Amino acid sequence: MASNVEVLWGARPTPRRGPKPALNLDLIARTGIRIADAEGLAAVSMQRVAEELGFTKMSLYRYVPGKAELVALMADLAMGQPTELRRGGWRDRLDAWARALLPLFLRHPWTLEATTGPRVPGPNELSWMESAIAALDGTGLHGSERMDAVVVLVGHVRNIAQQAAAVPGGDPEKHLGAVLVELMREHGDRYPAVSAALAATREDTQDQALDFGLARILDGLEALVADRSA
The missing domain is CATH 1.10.10.60 (Homeodomain-like)
Known part of the structure; x- marks a missing residue:
């Protein structure tokens, strides 16, 4: 290295x-x-x-x-330089940070492969990390918790990008949903929970994996920050 x-x-x-x-x-x-x-x-x-x-x-x-x-x-x-996070509290800033990271992976899908495993991060990659960790200043989280928070956020963004890369020009969630619907027509009795969940899925809640995951991660961090404050 x-x-x-x-x-x-x-x-x-x-x-x-x-x-x-x-x-x-x-x-x-x-x-x-x-x-x-x-x-x-x-x-x-x-x-x-x-x-x-x-x-x-x-x-x-x-x-x-x-x-x-x-x-x-x-x-x-x-990767370039990270988006400057100026507004809002730590939660809004991390949300904006993660949403700015996703388009980079989508524009350059090969970076998903290039940024895995033991390696030396470059100046731009460390600038992204610096931006996210700095957003957690004043939260009471200690160093390793801040680092882990960034790792979890990056993991969620990378997963969304990997799914998108696997369905070029398409929508991976919609594709999976269509496949599952067909499977449940034939085998729904073997997978009643999946079948029921699909039947109860609202049209306006589809294709929101990024939003849902970010919200749940930030909810967890918010609970930890509140615990530290207490």
Whole structure:
């Protein structure tokens, strides 16, 4: 992971007089992002990025040691800076934070894969974490509770994004609902609770998994904050 630290956190060369270099980390990462957005992360390689840029693969190695470091750089660049949370209390700010995070995963579904497992987070990813943890200032929650709260929120957002990515251009909740309706027509007697829940589902409460999950997570945090205050 040492090379990831260097690529993500190392000092960028300062501009000098004269012609700009033909290659730089930002251009290389943006080219990788464009490929991943169109064809998925598997399509990204040092060779492919070099070809897109009109350079040899060896030219890229002067800037990036390999694909793992390239993907780390791409993911952090794709995340960008977090939305500034100015209004409301901690609950409103965390709700806004989570809702701002979801579109990033939807625009770049490959980041779901690129941001799992042991890795070095980049400056932008840590800025998102900083924003959410700072929103919990004054709540009485201790450090590990704040960190865990952020992990739970991110997990919910990631799950929604993963479901959406599995049904490109469609609605995963509506798709699952339609499948379950068909199954219950044939096998509803074996699954009476599922069948009853589907029959009692109101049209205006469908496709609200993000809202429902966020509300329940924040309800739990609110109860914990109230307990701390007491």
